[in-house]
Amino acid sequence: MNPEEKINALRKELHEHNYRYYVLDSPVISDYEFDMKLKELQALEEANPQFRDSSSPTMRVGGEVTKNFNTVAHEHRMYSLDNSYSREELADWVQRIHRILGETRVEYTCELKYDGASISLTYENGHLLQALTRGDGFQGDDVTTNVKTIRSVPLQLRGDFPPKFEIRGEIILPLAGFEKMNELRVKEGEDPYMNPRNTASGSLKLQDSALVAERPLDCLLYALVGRDLGASTHFELLNKAREWGFKIPQEAELCKSLDEVFAFLDHWDIHRHELPYETDGVVIKVNQLQQQEELGYTAKSPRWAIAYKFKTEQAITTLEKITYQVGRTGAITPVANLKPVLLAGTTVKRASLHNADQIAKLDIREGDTVMVEKGGEIIPKIVGVDLSKRPQDSEPTTYIDTCPECHTPLERKEGEAQHFCPNSTGCPPQITGRIHHFISRKAMDIEGLGAETVELLFKEGLIRNYADLYTLTKEQVVPLERMADKSAENLIHGIAESVKIPFERVLFALGIRYVGETVAKVLARAYKNIDALMEASEESLTQVNEIGGRIAESVVSFFKEEKNREIIERLRNYGLKFSLSEEQLQNQTDRLKGKTLVVSGVFENLERTELKKLIEDNGGKVSSSISSKTSYLVAGNNMGPSKRTKAESLGVPIISEGEFMDLIK
Template identity: 55%
Template sequence: MTAQEAQKRIAYLTEKINYFNQKYYDEHISEISDYEFDMLLAELIRLENEFPQFRAEDSPTQRIGGTITKEFPTIKHQYPMLSLANTYTEAEVKDFDERIKRFLNTSQAIEYVCELKFDGVSISLIYEKGVFKQAITRGDGVQGDDVTPNIKTIRTLPLKVKANDIPERFEVRGEIFISKEQFEKLNQEREDIGETLFANPRNTASGTIKLQDSAEVARRGLDAYLYFVLGENLPFQTHYEALQALENWGFQVSKTYKLCRNIDEVLEYLHEWEHKRHNLPVETDGVVVKVNSFALQNELGTTAKSPRWAIAYKYKAETASTTLKSITYQVGRTGAITPVAELTPVQLAGTIVKRASLHNANEIERLGLRIGDMVFVEKGGEIIPKVTGIDLSKRPADSMPLQYITHCPECGTALIRKEGEAVHYCPNEKGCPPQIKGKIEHFVQRKAMDISSLGEKIIEQLYQAGLIHNIADLYDLRIEELLPLERMGEKLATKILNNIEESKKVPFERVLFALGIRFVGATVAQKLAEYFGNLEKLQNATLVELLQVPEIGEKIAKSVLAYFQDADNLQIIERLQKAGLQFEMKNALKELKSEKLNGLNFVISGVFEQFSREGLKDEIEKNGGKVLSGISSKVNFLVAGNEAGPSKLEKAQKLGVKVISEQEFLELLKQ
């Protein structure tokens, strides 16, 4: 390809991919399949690497990351990023209003704008001539870190503002966050690959912004709400007008803001959102109240730490106090050790809490925990409740400082702690019982090989009886070996063997996920399977070739290489191949029965009579539809069976997503 041809093709691909991105993220429309989109993006990456002089400033390749940042330069803010003063009572909000009136020497009602305070990380974005140039963290308020490559991965942020009324240079401030749905997805992926779960969306977003590999940042799916504009000669006089301008310029602004004519309307807003905010897709912890007029904001000015014209009202978090009885240590599939606080049962946020997350040794040391302590437990954006503090006044006189375990509680192997990680690991992956059983449980799960009759208890029985030591042993099981097991009748034994035999039909991408390669979740397995087509090509891939796969960073690539360099893993794969598992993508997957469901997105929930969940998913895809993991405005139908998730049904109703039964789905296919 000549340079001229490359320039033309790069321009075409840039425009086309930006168009598809806008359709998907702004209008929730998928005009092409994920695979087709990935192929266009891969071609653009290849051409830009070959002809970097033709890379556009708004190239969509900046969204996927790939920049390795050894350190983040410190940048001084043109306008200081001050903190907001906090208040926790309505009386203090009224006092805020009175202070402003006294300062301005007026008895007239002050106009305010109320916005929900999202639990994320503050960011400042610099635009010049409409082009996104720089992203700076809050830091100490005077200077922050330049995290531009990482922030460019946020797909809802415009890399280029195309409006006519924008200033030559302006600064937009907002909150970087991870949505509840994306957070659950990330933790599901981490659970799938045996990683320690993230604690909450806010901390995850904060840590993600400072990652050195922007490809990993892109994979985590950060998002942003923008709420403030700074610059010279701005074309508006009030904060409310500025928010509307941000929306018109293509920035994502939360629709929850409201113009309030007086302090009474502010209080109404606080009451309205106290419980309603829990239904939003993002974690919130309060409301920001701002004087609307820019002229009044300038007149009010700032203190050394905070603007006088704004205040943050914090909703009270639900907490409870109870006794720490003991700490147990769980061993995960990858050997990660997770400490858990065992508590005297206590009522919290409508549920009885008996256990709480302690995350790692650093957290235990930070809290200064001792057995017998009266601890405070909070339920916020956590997967399980967390211990937030200690009532030292009630500490038993004979309590002793805690010593974190040094050896695996299951196999006795000395624990290791990898550089840069907070978690301790048991390195005995081939001899530690929870790790061995964990890998088998991962292998048989629904999203992997779907051997539904093999639950945790039966796997435990098989392991204790010496019948299985790895995933390949499952395919050697015989009925005469199963029948002597406790509570194992011929019917159940036959079902287990039939399920194992049926699993040989599971497609390659799910087999690849089932292998349990570290960092290779279901989505990554799909990408690798589609890119390489079969196991042999993947097994022989170099680091450079692996890094060419969309969304595959160095950490994942090195993990894949390490897996295929292990002699025991290769032996297991050889046995699985002889057993007849699928290690090649089938073209038949792309052959459709019909196009009746083209352009329609479905979510599946519950138990069905005529289909297994995977069977229903296959039926939808074979008729041109797409199955999504969670309810959003992109979904057309929720197919609800028996015991459908109440949260999915409630969310579908709120978003106007049509809920249909299994029978109604079959009728849809007949149309």
């Protein structure tokens, strides 16, 4: 056997043993035999570098150093999930599903919700091409080198797989491995890691992949994304992915009714503690892929999936002091400063008290013994007070009536839960908060400029708003504390480069209340430039898909302020982009302006997402349900009969994919 044949045979054999050990948990050779074969392969590859292969089992050993993790756009956005905490909320979600689909028969796939670091793996021709972290959902960090060291991630697939697809899951640290890592750290005189989730997440960003290879990380996968995946249901896709060599947890179950979903929840609420890794809930997904497409997405989450969270862990501690924070919009948030307590693997020192109503409802006072839990396992919140332990000299909490920073009397609008400081142009945390938001990664992403530097620039009187950033010079910045010559140069360069940021991100950066990333994109696409948006009325805004009355009122109010208009004019003069690019404007028309369309069924030439984008690019609004306001129902194959019946009863025109294309020609 020549060296190339020997290398290929060893690779094939080791891939098989790796799959049996790390995915099937049924090895047929000893660890020693595996290591000997791996060493033999390494020696052969070193002697014959012309046969190097990025999918070789030797890639798992690590050794490559990554100094900077490149940020890469996700080909398919990674959405977050809506959460539910009760059976009532879950039942409401199921009712919504039936109402939108107009169908009584819906199946669900139930899977455990794994507590790790989200990952998206791209495979091409059966080889691992790229591994991206979740990031902000639109873009993530390229951690391919580190992920290749995780033994349960296949470098080469088996069987009949699609030519290209993405598979999503969680990088986790099993409890046994986490305990071993901590035993070793304690022996070496270092502090133990706080929890498996954060340790797994931190491992992905280690610069030396050899260190990642030493950690007992695992990868559990649960979702495939791509075209022509060869299945009609989510559950079928999971089984196919398992055949291709992925570690798909066996706990996933197909449920044909809400009662079966509840039975799954009941079982795992008790038995989850027997699992070798942490789980904090169950994810319920509509099983039929066509129904998933029909349901679509909100601005943040898929409508066809929801996370049910198990009852969270609680801790008891003392509330030592209540303080108040001022946000960039002027919103006041009361904060409970607690005696430090360990909760779900992290030390909790502070918890949000949300607003005056919440304090009054629980009658929370300084000195109280309180119950703390993590809302959604992330943000600590106070859920109760032990009145039997309340000190005798306890005084009810009097909510502040002036701003803790600028001492302006606070306001509370009717229907609002929070108090606000109205001094938007003179209150320091509001000013710096807006600048922090402006420079953030999802907005202007100004390199070399962080929160501390913003505070310093404001304190020194060099900036009073975000437009002032563009007047800064290197000479002004160099004398600042901890600012070397090179740092100052990088900061000025980062500000200059930010003028290339596209319009929709500039719009998000302005910090208009209720205008997040997704809403900013919607508004940019609908109005094309800042001038048209500044002149838009509330009525015009609410005609735009996803824009409600609250957002419309906030946008109109922001542009009414003369100071905001002045700042926008300054930013325009400094070269910032306040209109869509020529490339973005291509193929955009007003042909469907004022029209609302519902898309249903499977189409021959277009993906449903492409069809919806065409509607929006031509000025139309996409709706998920039919009403008397619907202009057209675009009908594909296998459309639910109830949608057709409703459209016919309301006299809504039903058009085909071809007729739709004629509409926008």
